[in-house]
Amino acid sequence: MTALEGLFYGLGAAGLLVFLSGTVMVLTWLERKALARIQLRMGPMRVGPHGTLQPIADVAKLMTKEDITPSWADKRVFWLAPAALLMPALLVWVTIPMARDLVLRNLDMGLFYVIAVSVLSVMGLVMAGWGSANKYAMLGGLRAVGALISYEIPFILAVLGVAMLSQSMDITRIVDDQRSIAYIIVQPLGLFLFLVAGLAELGRTPFDIHHAESEVVGGPFVEYSGAHWAAFMLAEYINTFTVAALVVLLFLGGWRWPAMPGDGALHTLLSLIWFLTKTYFVILAIFWIRGTFPRLRIDQLMAFAWKVLVPLAFVNILLTGLVLYYDLGWWVLTILSLLSLAAAFYIIFGRYGSRAERMTVRVYSTRELGLKPAVRPQAAPPPDGSPVQVDKAPAAGA
Amino acid sequence: MPEGYALNWFAVILVAVVGLAAIGGMFLGNYLLAPKRPSAIKTSPYECGIEPAPFRWSQINVRYYVFAILFLIFDVEAVFLFPWAIIFLKSAPVVFYEMFIFVGILFFGVVYGWRKGVLQWK
Structure with missing residues (x-):
């Protein structure tokens, strides 16, 4: 390995890092814009034309923000x-x-x-x-x-x-x-x-x-x-x-892509x-x-x-x-x-009933899940057929 | 040793070094630029505004271990599958069929776990 190769790879690695950081800045802006458009909002608009300088403002903010370490960490x-x-x-x-x-x-x-x-x-x-x-x-x-x-x-x-x-x-x-x-x-x-x-x-x-x-x-x-x-x-x-x-x-x-030129820098x-x-x-x-x-x-x-x-x-x-x-x-x-x-x-998707059924939240009854009912059990009816004693509801205003 | 082997490692290590330097530079820049005024309230763990309970590291649900074991099995299998994927067209038929027996046994393991209810997260 020659010194020239070392220099080439060093520059390449630095260039890669710069490219990736730039890409991240573009992506943060693009994601906020895309999500905003889907939700009928404008997204970032204040910093620069259409908020294009927003990522730079974000970087400046994050770099000057206090780095808190929790005391229990x-x-x-x-x-x-x-x-x-x-x-x-x-x-x-x-x-x-x-x-x-x-x-x-x-x-x-x-x-x-x-x-x-x-x-x-x-x-x-x-x-x-x-x-x-x-x-x-x-x-x-x-x-x-x-x-x-x-x-x-x-x-x-x-x-x-x-x-x-x-x-x-x-x-x-x-x-x-x-x-x-x-x-x-x-x-x-x-x-x-x-x-x-x-x-x-x-x-x-x-x-x-x-x-x-x-x-x-x-x-x-x-x-x-x-x-x-x-x-x-x-x-x-x-x-x-x-x-x-x-x-x-x-x-x-x-x-x-179809119709690419042969070799060289243009390619x-x-x-x-x-x-x-x-x-x-x-x-x-x-x-x-x-x-x-x-x-x-x-x-x-x-x-x-x-x-x-x-x-x-x-x-x-x-x-x-x-x-x-x-x-x-x-x-x-x-x-x-x-x-x-x-x-x-x-x-x-085929076996879960109609579309309306799939889209609604299903509330399971306690019996279906095999759980004990949460309500107080009723007393069994007496064998002589007399009416079941029902707990009296508290009188209004009592 | 194949041609350019050392150069491969050199490129990987170089990116690691440059990357570490960049991350270190970012942390250092933050350290130099940012204010430092910690207080007891500020450095207490975040719990939606309520007083943090004396809790640090909890016990771990055992189900994570089950999935970790399943993952290990398949990850080791992947190490065998990749060399096979490159050579199976140039080798004897037994190489091709044997891998399917191997994968079949592993897949039987998943089906067994499935029937046992291991994959059900309750």
Whole structure:
């Protein structure tokens, strides 16, 4: 390794950091605007034209805000938790390409590396929950573990389906393999699994039970302020961008577009533009989901992961393996994928009565649940058939 | 050792170092810029405005362990699945079918847990 290479990678790493920070600022503004528009509001309007300078004001505010450490906290864990969450979010970007040549270091085990590193972010949430010594934070941290490790399985298995299709874990090669047909068409089931599990990994609505504001008031982040809180937000938005980028790279053909010029700087520039355009479309879809879906309850969340997504992920691998091994042509996989997705939706939504019944909260009677009635038991009727003695209601005004 | 192996590690470690420096810089900037006026009320744990109860770390619901064990099983399985996914088209048929037997056994485990009611969060 030469000094020139060292300089190249040093500049690349610094540039990556600057790019990601800028992206986070754009995303915070975009999310507030998008959610506001969905709810028929204006969103941020005061700072700069259409509130475009709002993120800069936010940064200035967070940097000059007092960093409070709770007196009961486990101080070291409390201090290190934001860094433990932010580091994996940054490390993943070593190998995520934005164009063929626009990647810090293209690892030939890229997909495996991305999964292995991104799992580590659970640690940060648990450390934050534990270190804060706060009831809400502790509950939120535990919920984060439960949800994140459950959704990690379908996430990994969905990625595995892509690795099987392209027979490679090198992300650049996976994008090149989609030159004729994007994997969204070959494996729609895989895209569904990846997006849903990815949303759950991010802790975004409808899977945001670990920082559900109405239940655990922000969860692991409740005691944080100032730069520590900013680190959590940075990690969350970088992870959102990562998942959107991975959806684009693994399923939407990456930086590819029909009629691309050959090689050189123009190719790289156009690739970057297409990549960012597709990624921002996916991000807007994620914001749209946040604006429209209600939050799942924790039991629904866990059941959805283990009873729906994990079996579907196995079906996905089985179908992909069989179609590839017997060389049946990609359209067979498309049809089988869509069929199994439709079957899963039918099983979930088809058996719970009419739409009106599904949309209403069902109140179970105590008898149905097999519980003892809460009311005082009535005296058994006397055997001689005389009228049952009923407790007299207190007289009005007594 | 394959070509560029050291360079791979160098890139990863470099990003880690630069990232740690950036996070440290952010914390340091906050430390230098922000006011520091802690008080007993301000540093007490947040509990919706009421007096915090003497509680620090609670007991953990055992169900989290069950899910953690299930997760471990499948995560170890994933380590085996990834190399298989790359080579199964170039290998003998037994490689292809054997993985399905392996995954089938694990999936039977999930079904067993399901029937036992382990996956039900009450």
